[in-house]
Amino acid sequence: MGSKDQDLPASSGGGAGGGGGFFQSITKGMRSLGLAVTNSVNGMVGYEGLEVINPDGGTEDAEAEAMKGRWKQEDRDGYWKMMNKYIGSDVTSLVTLPVIIFEPMTMLQKIAEIMEYCELLDKADECEDPYMRMVYASTWAVSVYFALQRTWKPFNPILGETYEMVNHRGVTFIAEQVSHHPPMGVAHGENDHFTYDITSKLKTKFLGNSVEVYPIGRTRVTLKKSGVVLELIPPLTKVNNLIFGRTWVDSPGELVMNNLTTGDKAVLYFQPCGWFGAGRYEVDGYVYSAAEEPKMMVTGKWNKSLSYQPCDQEGDPLPGTELKEVWKVAPTPANDKHQYTYFAHKLNSFDTAPKKLLPSDSRLRPDRYALEKGDMSKSGAEKSRLEEQQRAEKRTRETKGEQFTPKWFNKTDDISPTPWGDLEVYEYNGKYAEHRAAIDSSSVAEETDQSSIEFNPWQYGDSSQ
Template identity: 65%
Template sequence: MTSGLSLFGNAMHRSVNGLLGYEGVEVINPEGGKEDAEEEAHRGRWKQEAFLQLMEYSYLLDRADECEDPYLRLVYASSWAISVYYAYQRTWKPFNPIIGETYELVNHEGITFISEQVSHHPPMSAGHAENEHFTYDVTSKLKTKFLGNSLDVYPVGRTRVTLKRDGVVLDLVPPPTKVNNLIFGRTWVDSPGEMIMTNLTTGDKVVLYFQPCGWFGAGRYEVDGYVYNAAEEPKILMTGKWNESMSYQPCDMEGEPLQGTESKEVWHVADTPKNDKFQFTYFAHKINSFDTAPKKLLASDSRLRPDRFALEKGDLSKADEISATPWGDLEIYRFNGKYTEHRATVDSSDGIDEVDLASIEFNPWHFSSNMLPFSILLK
């Protein structure tokens, strides 16, 4: 009996890790699904992509940086934080991340983005994004609690956004996530609880409550809450659905909408390609391509993973050929500003400027004795 429970527990651990992006594959259509969705549905995604999807609506952080009103600034920034939850409707499995695996983004709204898988046990990723308006730094780490047919996921990492104009620092604490029907039924994800974004510079904050899904789907996706000043007095009411849009309206001390004001939409989910079956926006499809990659791509970039190419060709045996090894036990990874210097060195290296990026051999920094681990640039 004990042996049976142990085997069951190990199987569930693998299943849960797979769902969260630590093992297995996610089968989707990465290139838009306009004409050949079925043929391309065998391509894979990777875990670093979750970070990147926050950058789809980076214009909200640009507006937050430009905004004079400190409370409206939090409206823009918190709406940006909510925007990524649209992707939570996708419960397919991405590839198992590899120590030292990186991802870079260029050619999108002036943003430079870099992320890396910095630990395998426990799974941890670190990311940094920057443009003329903001910097974004995240250490992603999770704790989980298995509850039979469901799983509670608690974020224990750290997310910070710095708005450059005034040097405002925003700290984000996301709500927990619940993965339902792990064993029986169709798997789906909900995030009941509070999201809190605090302006560490002024003490203002926004508290948004993600409604739990009730019977027959009642209340699912709904979000509401307030922007508070440092004295915890409500200033702005926010309402919406995390899979559709968010709106705001000035409110009185009781939290009621002010007379003579109206609700204004601040964010709406982007369009998806016609007949797309996987709920991917145009941006989500785009990030799997080399169009968003630097001309001189790092050999550790996720786009180059041989198991991803093997999956496209139907060779599933490649999935286990690259294994991960432990990498330290840092709790928070901090970007130290050396990425620009390192990228300049790569770009100025000898060689042909225009190369077939897909021909570069995948090589995570962690496994190369003659290359500087990219993690050092993030610590």
Template identity: 75%
Template sequence: MASKDQKQGGGFFASIASGLSNFGNAMHKSVNGLLGYEGLEVINPEGAAEDAEEEAQRGRWKQEDRDGYWKMMHKYIGSDITSMVTLPVIIFEPMTMLQKMAEIMEFSSLLDKADECEDPYMRLVYASSWAISVYFPYQRTWKPFNPILGETYEMVNHGGITFISEQVSHHPPMSAGHAENEHFTYDVTSKLKTKFLGNSVDVYPVGRTHVTLKRDGVVLDLVPPPTKVNNLIFGRTFVDSPGEMIMTNLTTGDKVVLYFQPCGWFGAGRYEVDGYVYNAAEEPKILITGKWNESLSYQPCDLEGEPLPGTELKEVWRVADVPENDKFQYTHFAHKINSFDTAPRKLLASDSRLRPDRYALEMGNLSKAGSEKSSLEERQRAEKRSREANGHQFTPRWFDISGEITPTPWGDLEVYQYNGKYTAHRSAVDSSDDLDEVDIRSIEFNPWQYGNLTVE
């Protein structure tokens, strides 16, 4: 809750609520600054030499590795390196992008609350808090594995959710995902565009996320801010996502605009998120403020953006406890995603958990992880040659290309839509009387649509 001192200074809100058009510039002043957040983490965004040495001593990089990697990568400055560069496994985490997509489901209970909520503005408070919640685990600086074409990831046993994602394109890399429970459906087409800048990389989310709340059929559209990974090679690596996140209720025209503060010197402004829920007439109704690595709170406001008299900040979301000194900075939910405990009965052989390179890295065998990764990539190239020789095109199993082209701030997107086949498949498997279960760990990873591939 806000203290007495924190509630004063309401005129500040009026100064930043004059309209959506000047929202971004105004929010640089930070609602959090008014409310008195303290205890900034000391981070040098330029990467001090002692940070590099400290991180090297923790075992992620040796100095000669850094030097060699820099020599290899400097020629790509200014390029999109999404899929054109083979990267060493030393910078990877034992998880694929398909699994990372599933991490947004950790606080899916917020979407359940949004569906149950009758207040249209509080509905957006819950839904936007869900969208913010994924940024805490996404600050990990390890790179997930790029999925093999046709690779999938399944998740059950979490909040009644069934989740399926599939790698639907290799060039450009694109993934599609669908999640559903009794309260909502979640559909995403994910496509990243990157720009390598030497010691950092900009990541632009050329994707589309729609959430449908089932009770009233409300459709929410999410546009996240771009992300910047700083100090890739030299200095202390950290992730920042400065800019606006916009969630729009396509049914009513109401929206949330949340501004992520950029990280300044000594961590000034890092983690802070400020914004408002607006009605269709672009009038502020509820202010939202907090830190994406801690918690978010909300408070009703008047048409000038000032907190309503007699109201106070109320917490809507708080980050969950995390394991101490975890090697990959995983949350408990990230470990759950990698676990076979969340795997459904008769797991698809194309599932990310079964990748031998991912598993070898999880077991700490970098050499085996590297060789398995190279083998999978060569098999992917071999399958492409076989497909082209037969005049065939890759066809996703669980998603269909819709033919819809959606413009985004960073380029056009070919939208994939869930075709419903996985729901039928899972229903058939779960209702089967076949009790001849196979040890999941013994299943060989197989995302290939062409068999008998030889590595040339």
């Protein structure tokens, strides 16, 4: 994530003379519109503080919307009574949530989903034009939002849990959970064109029937051909209608991609959702030179496609140029229970797993696997068992006076300021590459039934025994 002078990118993202061009005036208007037309029902009888937002309708149908959703009425009412006292709080690790709202995937796997369209980073690496390079890179950053609109919660990883991915466009990917309170995941991905590094810590604000998710993290991409280093600052995400109504996700605000090497940047604005879905999914913005001059405009919808066009210093399209598509969403499975893409299914399968998968891998979690098979009762029981084992291991660690030490990442002395709080940064230590090379070159490495491996992220073995 960004440094202090990047906390408010919109204020410095204008064109020549600070004018900002066409899209900036449009987005300012949409900001006001989005705030003015939010369609909600507040203060339903017995439900003080309730807000229900129907993204497809107007104010007159929000009360009917409140009666819809995945919850049974008695479960919904009971959960509202329990959660109501947490309004305004960070609930990231505060409450135990029922598996009815979960998807069969962990947060480490969600981090890996940004690799789906990583061919855009390959193109950025091969590109000689510095502004087209930023078009490709910023579009890659937007591409994951189609997957992030899923309305299910991923499992919080167990401390020491990992996720490995291979067999996707030459990328080798490793993620590790390095902290439980607060929950933090770290990942490193690499192929012939780029390296990708992220330290991720989520912070939330529970608002009653919705929650704001603040992506406190630092994401850096290094393009190998040019040596350019890129840094990503994403917008916050808001999950609406958690208990009452049909759950839906929006990420209004600015996504900023900074080129730390040259000073170029992309500032893309995610429009807020208004009445009857007005503005929902829309993304507009520019690639700017280091001199703050707009060079490329980018426009489209994050759930369909993005296009680009060269522009002048006022942000208007250059004569003789045309809008060209740079990315579009791949086909998806029809009527998928958890709104998974084909790539999400691959992430959950052993098709993307390397030989001799680490026993700490997310795919092996029994609660995740049970939910994938549709057994919510077993999933809930296994989730509780794993959480108790995690608490038992913490007690053992405290008794021994020891600190948890990640295997594949090292904690640095760097503190990265972000728009939502400071972040302790972890870096890849290179040991995973050595581990993987040793296995891949071993003549005794045998193919085993990966699904038969027992999930084991524990530092001391099974501390609950």
